[in-house]
Amino acid sequence: MTFSVFIDGAAGTTGLEIRERLEGRSEFALILLDDAQRKSADARRAALNEADFAILCLPDEAAREAVALIDPAGRTRVIDASSAHRVAQGWTYGFPELVGAQTVAEARLVSNPGCYPTGFLGLMAPLVRAGLLPAEWPYTVNAVSGYSGGGKALIERFEAETDLAFRSYGLALGHKHIAEMQQHAGLAHPPVFAPAVIPAFRGMVVEVPLPLAAVTAPAPEALSDCLAAFYEDSRIVRVVGTPRDEIVLRAQEQPHDDLTLQVFGSADGSQARLIAVLDNLGKGASGAAVQSLNLMAGLEETLGLRLPA
Known part of the structure; x- marks a missing residue:
């Protein structure tokens, strides 16, 4: 069976990468609009309601508007790659390893996780659920990402200003990812989140000290063993039992859709650094959307994903 897919916002970075992963796959037929049609609400409404699956790669408000264009009694199932619905009622959080593959497979409305929250939740959610880390602790999150995660304006800035080496942001402590991190980790307090961007196109490191x-x-x-047991059946999330001596992001990082988790500990066991490494455009965005799409279509969840051998 072939499923029709409409990527609303296909010209953006996330949309382009989803399209790359779907092109050439016989299971999916893409509904494409030209430049003029993409600006037409009527054309978009028709495409959204014609599709078996609509993948929204839009700013938050535009994503909400797109959902409003879809007939709630129709057949279209939705994957929203924006942050508009990540903590909204009626939406399934598209992290199959945490919410269950079958839950995603049966959902009509799926919200794609954020890139930073994917690393944070991949580390924290299993440990809090297991009672190894207390939900009441005020956690901190330090993270760096490639500049592709900032959208067109930030991409242009980093590629034009060649002397940019580091950009810290979210300094007002109100980043939109925080609610998602707190809710889906089951935390009593919002974590203190310190994100930054480096001059690499893609790649991401998320750390919880x-x-x-x-x-x-x-x-x-014990923390590492818990994570390893939680993800033992996953082909996408990998727990490194013997952590590396260093973690490196390269300026020309290759695309990948896996998530690597590591626990580093001090010699006396009094301190630890939980670290997640991922591609912000892979498991942090487009790869995650394709994983959910595969499940919703009744297919093997890793089809079309870029995973290590």
Whole structure:
């Protein structure tokens, strides 16, 4: 069976990468609009309601408007890559490893996780659920991303201003990812989130530092073992049992759709650094959307994904 797919916002970075992953696959037929049609509400409404699956790669408000164009009694199922519905009622959070593959497979409305929250939640949610980390602790998140995650304006800035080496942002402490992190990790307090951008097109490192003695948490090895057991059946999320000596992001990082988790501990076991490495355009965006699409279409979830051998 062939499913029709309309990518609303296909000209943006996330939309282009989703299209790359779907082109040439016999299971999907893309509904394409030319430049003039993309600006027509009527053409978009028709495409949205004609499709078996609509993938929204739009700013938040535009994503809400697109959902309003879809007949709620129609057949169209939605994957929203914006942050508009990540904590909204009636939407399934598109992180199959956390919410269950079958839950995503049966959903009509799926909200794609954010790139930073994917790393944070991949680390934290299993440990909080298992009771190894307390939900009441005020956690912090330090993270760096390639500049492609900032959209067209930031891409143009980094490629024009060749002397940019580091950009810290979210300094008002109200980043839109925070609610998503808190809700889906089951935390009592919003984490303190310190994001930054570096002069690499893609790639991301997300870190949660832990003073284990103060947190009253078990040894780093126990945290790593918990994560390894939680993801033991996943082909997408990998837990590195013996952490590397360093973590490197390269300016020309290759696209990939996996998520790597590591737990680093001090020699005396009193401190730990939980670190996630991913492609902000892979498992952090387009790869995650394709994973959910595969499940919703009744297919093997890793089809079309770029995963290590």
